[in-house]
Amino acid sequence: xxxxxxxxxxxxxxxxxxxxxxxxxxxHVKMLAKCGIIPNADATKIVKGLQKIEKLLKTGRSLPTQExxxxxxxxxxxxxxxxxxxxxxxxxxxxxxQIALDLRLYLKDQxxxxxxxxxxxxxxxxxxxKDNEGKLMPGYTHLQPAEPVLFSHYILSYxxxxxxxxxxxxxxxxxxxxxxxxxxxxxxxxxxxxxxxTAKLLGFSKVSQNSMxxxxxxxxxxxxxxxxxxxxxxxxxxxxxxxxWMNPSFNFIEIADEYTSGSSIMPxxxxxxxxxxxxxxxxxxxxxxxxxxxxMKGLPLTYNRDLQEDKPPLFDAVDTLQASxxxxxxMAATMKVRVISNEEMKTGFMLATELANYLVxxxxxxxxxxxxxxNIVNYCRENEAPLENMKIEALKKFSGLFSADAGKILSVSxxxxxxxxxxxxxxxxxxxxxxxxxxxxxx
Ligand code: ARG
Numbered sequence: 408x409x410x411x412x413x414x415x416x417x418x419x420x421x422x423x424x425x426x427x428x429x430x431x432x433x434x435h436v437k438m439l440a441k442c443g444i445i446p447n448a449d450a451t452k453i454v455k456g457l458q459k460i461e462k463l464l465k466t467g468r469s470l471p472t473q474e475x476x477x478x479x480x481x482x483x484x485x486x487x488x489x490x491x492x493x494x495x496x497x498x499x500x501x502x503x504x505q506i507a508l509d510l511r512l513y514l515k516d517q518x519x520x521x522x523x524x525x526x527x528x529x530x531x532x533x534x535x536x537k538d539n540e541g542k543l544m545p546g547y548t549h550l551q552p553a554e555p556v557l558f559s560h561y562i563l564s565y566x567x568x569x570x571x572x573x574x575x576x577x578x579x580x581x582x583x584x585x586x587x588x589x590x591x592x593x594x595x596x597x598x599x600x601x602x603x604x605t606a607k608l609l610g611f612s613k614v615s616q617n618s619m620x621x622x623x624x625x626x627x628x629x630x631x632x633x634x635x636x637x638x639x640x641x642x643x644x645x646x647x648x649x650x651x652w653m654n655p656s657f658n659f660i661e662i663a664d665e666y667t668s669g670s671s672i673m674p675x676x677x678x679x680x681x682x683x684x685x686x687x688x689x690x691x692x693x694x695x696x697x698x699x700x701x702x703m704k705g706l707p708l709t710y711n712r713d714l715q716e717d718k719p720p721l722f723d724a725v726d727t728l729q730a731s732x733x734x735x736x737x738m739a740a741t742m743k744v745r746v747i748s749n750e751e752m753k754t755g756f757m758l759a760t761e762l763a764n765y766l767v768x769x770x771x772x773x774x775x776x777x778x779x780x781x782n783i784v785n786y787c788r789e790n791e792a793p794l795e796n797m798k799i800e801a802l803k804k805f806s807g808l809f810s811a812d813a814g815k816i817l818s819v820s821x822x823x824x825x826x827x828x829x830x831x832x833x834x835x836x837x838x839x840x841x842x843x844x845x846x847x848x849x850x
Contacts, residue, residue, distance in 0.1 A: 417476070434605050438604050499600050504587050518580045533843055546757075555752060560834040569641060582630060623708050629699050646682035650682050664677075
């Protein structure tokens, strides 16, 4: 290839669409024969030739290098059945509607695959939530200790996030599931084609209604990349949690060796490289989204060669997202959650809110209770003592409403705290079980 030919070519990356391109061509040629546009005998030869190419590809053989995947399949077909017959495949079709079709077929498959990977991730998260029922950990705001929460409640939040991601993908699937073939170059075709028939053969639920829109639209890709970016953002947050949780200063979890790597110099190191890479790769997927948005901005109708540049970022985002989902699902499944001791839970005055609630339940307005407990916390800070160690007599000095039952609030036993939050969707075993039942139904 000359430098100019290389510049123009997309085969090095769009060869990934080979099987979709062939599937599309088989449907197209069957439709042409059914509508009497090309002779049946030629259609049969073309279909057989295409099926042969399909087989060759599946056994690891490659196509001849051409400008793009469409020309590569055509060239191979010409080699197999001759140009006279193979040449009929071009009837009532352009590479413009052909690439739009290939991309939609590819994306529909990838959306389904991604959705399955999300389900596996969710199942693993649910297993962890079940296996660790009742274990407490600090819940944070501003990354400062806030209130004790159940580990199961914490981790299940990621199953919910990914559920919304899945719904976004399912929604995006609907827009990808529209058949553009038959739009030809831009204006449709004067051949009496049957687009509904082609759509049926290819498993599309709709046929596109505007040929100019069909050959130039890529917003189905942008939607996917947007959903992929949100999913990566969620995975990246979990990756960050895992990195913190396995840090000895937190020491909440251990992650399996297969998701860590050592240091070439420091023998003691067990680094969370996989989680870090998921966090880092998130940027690549955002980059793909921005690339596509920028690519499309200001493009006049209809097809412009700029559109060829849609594929590398799309493929990269699909690969990155799917690999990240697999890694995070594996990490979620294999991590070991420690039991955090009562003593460890005593840092950060995490029961202060409940102590204020106690006073409110005895009749004090919350604002006043807030300032009483703030005074208690300040006292504890000055004396470097945990709130949980305060004696009832000492508490009484701050408010006459304190009595012996305040001890129950300050006990940090998992049993007493695990069911303190009675509100729907709060951190309690009842809520966790309800969430699991609900998630199992919908994932
Ligand atoms: N390789 C091209 C792409 O990826 C296929 C369509 C080319 N069409 C054209 N009229 N040059 O977009």
